[in-house]
Amino acid sequence: MHPLSSGHNDDxxxxxLVEAYLxxxxxxxxxxxxxxxxxxxxxxxxxxxxxxxxxxxxxxxIKSWRENVIRQFEQGxxxxxxxxxxxx
Numbered sequence: 001m002h003p004l005s006s007g008h009n010d011d012x013x014x015x016x017l018v019e020a021y022l023x024x025x026x027x028x029x030x031x032x033x034x035x036x037x038x039x040x041x042x043x044x045x046x047x048x049x050x051x052x053x054x055x056x057x058x059x060x061x062i063k064s065w066r067e068n069v070i071r072q073f074e075q076g077x078x079x080x081x082x083x084x085x086x087x088x
Contacts, residue, residue, distance in 0.1 A: 007063065014058035021054060 025032055033053070037046030 007066070010059050010062050011055075013062050014055050017058040017061070018051060018054050021058075022051075 022032075024030070032050060034043070034046035034050040037043070041049070
């Protein structure tokens with residue numbers, strides 16, 4: 001399934017992004033939000049909340065990305081110009 005096709009699999013793509021993010025954080029020993037949970041939350045609850053938050057952000061990213069790509073397609077063939085002194 002291609003990410004531009006529709007939004008019906010956004011959760012699946014978001015899951016893949018979340019897993020890649022968490023694997024990278026683990027590989028490079030990057031602290032995660034759940035590492036700073038207060039004493040009132042169990043570790044499992046903190047991980048669950050963090051996972052939900054990252055997933056929500058990933059879905060938002062995917063939807064915004066899709067809208068931007070579609071907008072570019074709707075503008076037609078490449079629009080060449082100059083931005084910041086660089087030819088596009």
